[in-house]
Amino acid sequence: MTAALRRRKAASLSERIAALDWERISADLDTQGCATVSALLTPAECVALAETYSSDTAFRSRVVMARHGFGRGEYKYFAHPLPETVSTLRTELYPQLSRIANRWNETLGIDVRYPDAHEAFLARCHEAGQTRPTPLLLQYGEGDYNCLHQDLYGEHVFPLQVAFLLSVPGEDFTGGEFVLTEQRPRMQSRAEVVPLGQGDGVIFAVHHRPVKGTRGHYRVNMRHGVSRLRSGRRHTVGIIFHDAQ
Ligand SMILES: O=C(O)CCC(=O)C(=O)O
Ligand SMILES: [Fe+2]
Numbered sequence: 001m002t003a004a005l006r007r008r009k010a011a012s013l014s015e016r017i018a019a020l021d022w023e024r025i026s027a028d029l030d031t032q033g034c035a036t037v038s039a040l041l042t043p044a045e046c047v048a049l050a051e052t053y054s055s056d057t058a059f060r061s062r063v064v065m066a067r068h069g070f071g072r073g074e075y076k077y078f079a080h081p082l083p084e085t086v087s088t089l090r091t092e093l094y095p096q097l098s099r100i101a102n103r104w105n106e107t108l109g110i111d112v113r114y115p116d117a118h119e120a121f122l123a124r125c126h127e128a129g130q131t132r133p134t135p136l137l138l139q140y141g142e143g144d145y146n147c148l149h150q151d152l153y154g155e156h157v158f159p160l161q162v163a164f165l166l167s168v169p170g171e172d173f174t175g176g177e178f179v180l181t182e183q184r185p186r187m188q189s190r191a192e193v194v195p196l197g198q199g200d201g202v203i204f205a206v207h208h209r210p211v212k213g214t215r216g217h218y219r220v221n222m223r224h225g226v227s228r229l230r231s232g233r234r235h236t237v238g239i240i241f242h243d244a245q
Contacts, residue, residue, distance in 0.1 A: 013085060016040055017092045025203060026100050029160070030212075033222055034180055034194060034204040041199035045085055046166040050235035052083060053139050060132065065146065071225070073144035075238075078135045086135045089162070089239050094118035097160045097203070097241070104159060107210040107217050114158065118241065121158065125243040130154040134240040140176055141233050146226035148181055150207050153244035162203045163224075165196040166235040173232030178202055183221040184211070193227075206240075 011019070020037055028035035041049075052058050053076065060079040065071040078086060098114040098121070105112055115121050125131070134153060138146070151161060167173055178194045194202045204224055210217040226234075 010042070013041075013045070013088050014092055017089070017096075020096075022096050025096075029100055029203060029205070029209075032192065033182055033209045033211075033220070034192065034202055036194060036196065037201045037203065039197065039199040040201050041085070041164055041166070043198060046164075046199050046235075049083065049085055049137065049237055050166040053137050053235060058083065059137075065144075069147070070149065071145045071147040073138065073140040073146060073226075073229075075136050075138040077244075078133055078137070080133055082133060082135055086237065086239065089164075089237075090135060090241065091118050093162060093203075093239065094121070094158075094241055097158075101159045104210050108208070108219055121156075121241065122243060125154070125156045128155050130156055130243040130245050132244045134238075134242065134244050136238045136240070138236045138238065139233070140173070140226065140229050140235075142229055142231050144176075144234075145228040148179070148223035148225040150223055151238070151240050152207060153240075153242060156242050157207060158241035159206055159208065160203055161206050161241065162201050162239040164201040164237050164239075165198060166237060167233065168198045169196065171232075173229055173234040175228050175230030176234045177227045179225050179227055180204055181223045182209075182211075183223070185218060185220075 025035040058078060059076040062076045064074045095116055098116060101114050130153060178196055180192045182190045196202060205222040208219050209222055211220050
């Protein structure tokens with residue numbers, strides 16, 4: 001098979017997103033507060049995205065985490081126009097996730113509802129002065145880590161976000177595990193380490209999520225971060241659906 005034929009036969013990113021098992025993802029998010037999708041990005045897409053890190057024009061700002069007490073390592077927020085892979089992920093993951101987000105808000109008795117199209121949700125952000133794009137590329141070297149945090153950038157918050165591992169664990173880097181914590185009312189916190197391979201994504205709650213208890217649902221507070229890299233270099237791309245002030 002020629003390379004061109006192989007390319008045509010390979011499903012596009014849109015097709016791969018549409019083919020995801022959303023019932024399973026939805027159930028995992030309900031029970032665990034996170035769900036993984038395996039190899040949604042191809043190795044070529046991962047390498048291409050990771051390589052844009054050195055670009056001067058693709059980004060609107062760079063954050064050196066140690067300067068802000070966020071950890072160690074750095075990240076850059078993409079500028080418009082977003083790379084096609086990032087824009088496709090953001091636009092096409094959103095409609096499925098908005099159904100889960102609306103269901104969660106209903107469960108928690110929160111009045112906010114999310115529109116079906118990402119464009120409509122962005123219009124809401126923009127009207128409130130949240131106009132700057134939030135998708136970001138992160139870069140970690142040996143000894144780097146990302147402190148537990150929540151990606152909140154203003155009044156409007158979409159309750160789910162996604163991070164994709166672009167590097168190959170065990171080969172490009174060691175350590176550097178994705179970590180989630182869940183703070184439960186009047187109980188001790190629960191931690192979850194999410195093993196990821198190259199191109200895998202983790203979908204997780206940004207801030208709050210409903211947990212089923214014996215007497216209805218209650219709200220827990222979520223944070224995410226990355227444990228210390230023992231060696232090598234690790235890149236991830238973060239897809240956050242609300243824009244920033
Ligand atoms: O590098 C990671 O795995 C975490 C990235 C992150 O904090 C984010 O995508 O918001
Ligand atoms: Fe984050």
